[in-house]
Amino acid sequence: MNAFVFVLAFFGFLSFLEISSLKERVKKLEAQLARLQGTSYHDERISLQTIARSYIGEPIHIELKEDYRDIDIMTIGNRKTGFLKILDVDKDWLLVQIDSGKGRKNKLIRLEGVKNIKRIMDNQRSE
Secondary structure, X not given: OHHHHHHHHHHHHHHHHHHHHHHHHHHHHHHHHHHOOOOHHHHHHHHHHHHHHHOEOOXXXXXXXXXXXXXXXXXXXXXXXXXXXXXXXXXXXXXXXXXXXXXXXXXXXXXXXXXXXXXXXHHHOOO
């Protein structure tokens, strides 16, 4: 029985290694597609750039994709105690200011890691 469990564990580990390399290759392919005009990835990136540029200097809520999670944005910036503000935008990056009750911090966020950006009003802050 031990040999059978060992064989299953070994094949499970090999599957994990294959999936992790596949995930990395998919990420690279999505980045390449975002550079090609006429693809949905490129259109999504351009629309996020446009939205981000229009929200410069205003309090916002940023939703990040799963692989690009940031603890400061999740715990401070998108809560009632703090807020996020976009300072600058270029074709690949967002410069974001995280303002908490204790201080300010600037962070660079990859545009490809942003899932959604919304402008928030004072009465719309999440708990």
